Amino acid sequence: MRMMGIESSCDETAVALIENDRVVASRVATQEIHSRWGGVVPEIASRLHQKTLSRMAQETLDDAGWSFEDLNGISVTRGPGLIGALLVGVSYAKGVAAALNIPFVGVNHLEGHLWASVADGEEMPLPALAMIVSGGHTELYRLEDFGNYSFLGATLDDAAGEAFDKVGGLLGIPYPAGAKLSKLATEGNSKRFHFAVAHTKSPLDFSFSGLKSAVLREVQKAEDSEDPVFRADIAAAFEASVIKQLSQRVDEALRGGDYKSLLVGGGVAANRALREKLEQVSKKRHAKFLVPPISLCTDNAAMIAYVGMRSLRERGEDSLSLEADPNLTLVEEN
Numbered sequence: 001m002r003m004m005g006i007e008s009s010c011d012e013t014a015v016a017l018i019e020n021d022r023v024v025a026s027r028v029a030t031q032e033i034h035s036r037w038g039g040v041v042p043e044i045a046s047r048l049h050q051k052t053l054s055r056m057a058q059e060t061l062d063d064a065g066w067s068f069e070d071l072n073g074i075s076v077t078r079g080p081g082l083i084g085a086l087l088v089g090v091s092y093a094k095g096v097a098a099a100l101n102i103p104f105v106g107v108n109h110l111e112g113h114l115w116a117s118v119a120d121g122e123e124m125p126l127p128a129l130a131m132i133v134s135g136g137h138t139e140l141y142r143l144e145d146f147g148n149y150s151f152l153g154a155t156l157d158d159a160a161g162e163a164f165d166k167v168g169g170l171l172g173i174p175y176p177a178g179a180k181l182s183k184l185a186t187e188g189n190s191k192r193f194h195f196a197v198a199h200t201k202s203p204l205d206f207s208f209s210g211l212k213s214a215v216l217r218e219v220q221k222a223e224d225s226e227d228p229v230f231r232a233d234i235a236a237a238f239e240a241s242v243i244k245q246l247s248q249r250v251d252e253a254l255r256g257g258d259y260k261s262l263l264v265g266g267g268v269a270a271n272r273a274l275r276e277k278l279e280q281v282s283k284k285r286h287a288k289f290l291v292p293p294i295s296l297c298t299d300n301a302a303m304i305a306y307v308g309m310r311s312l313r314e315r316g317e318d319s320l321s322l323e324a325d326p327n328l329t330l331v332e333e334n
């Protein structure tokens with residue numbers, strides 16, 4: 001079975017090809033232009049997807065030595081995300097499916113992040129505790145099996161990646177700031193500032209807006225906020241606080257459950273210090289630690305092709321009348 005996956009929900013245009021649970025080719029083009037505005041400009045994102053997608057699909061097929069006629073199905077992110085951006089990918093995928101008369105599958109972007117760590121053949125013992133930490137989401141789920149998820153907790157305000165981007169903005173780091181802020185943090189002293197971990201009524205919820213305000217207060221107080229040592233120390237203390245909060249919640253959930261795996265996905269899962277800490281926690285709680293390679297943490301189409309293929313096998317194809325849904329959630333109670 002050969003499937004093409006397409007991702008265009010935000011500012012990455014991505015195409016991947018998968019053959020029986022093996023990623024054969026994967027391309028991602030990040031729209032760098034948004035850093036000028038400090039965040040994604042929806043109209044520009046849609047236009048750039050439109051410009052890039054069909055060329056990229058052909059290039060990805062060339063990488064694999066395949067042609068369109070080799071495909072047995074096409075899958076695409078149908079939500080959540082920016083509606084204009086989603087529509088570009090969904091319309092394209094429907095067009096290909098109709099032209100080739102092959103199955104069309106709409107994929108939930110969050111389900112893609114959930115399964116990214118096994119997209120290339122890794123085993124996942126179940127049940128698993130899953131944490132999605134991205135620019136738009138910070139959520140915990142219990143994962144019983146493919147398609148069987150229950151909601152455990154989520155951020156009450158900002159997502160973890162959003163906090164990295166906003167604090168990065170305060171330190172003059174262009175959007176998206178996560179990776180650069182984390183690099184700066186390696187040069188800093190995380191003990192110089194103490195940023196407390198937020199308390200939430202449910203122990204499995206998250207909150208990052210107080211942390212962001214605490215950083216803002218230190219930046220406003222600083223005599224020289226351009227000082228490289230100050231910036232690195234703030235970055236280190238901020239990152240330490242985010243990692244502490246994420247790992248505390250994960251530890252709490254693992255402690256009270258029968259989980260065989262811990263899986264983490266989304267852009268912030270690319271953070272090395274977070275990966276190390278979560279690996280320690282999963283070892284302590286005897287759960288297999290599953291995290292995607294760095295390239296599959298941020299938005300990509302390999303994870304969409306993987307979920308597309310499993311959906312096609314286990315749930316069947318979708319109708320071409322299926323619509324993009326900018327507010328799609330993973331589970332109803334959410």
Ligand code: KG4
Pocket residue numbers: 010133134135136137160161162164165176177178179180182266267268269270271272297298299
């Ligand atoms: O999953 P993703 O590509 O897009 C969404 O679906 O949101 O995640 C992007 C987010 C951005 O907020 C970015 O700053 C953050 O992931 N990010 C990181 C790192 N790499 C990307 N945050 C912390 N450390 C990193 N190394």
Ligand code: ZN
Pocket residue numbers: 109113134266267298299
């Ligand atoms: Zn994402």
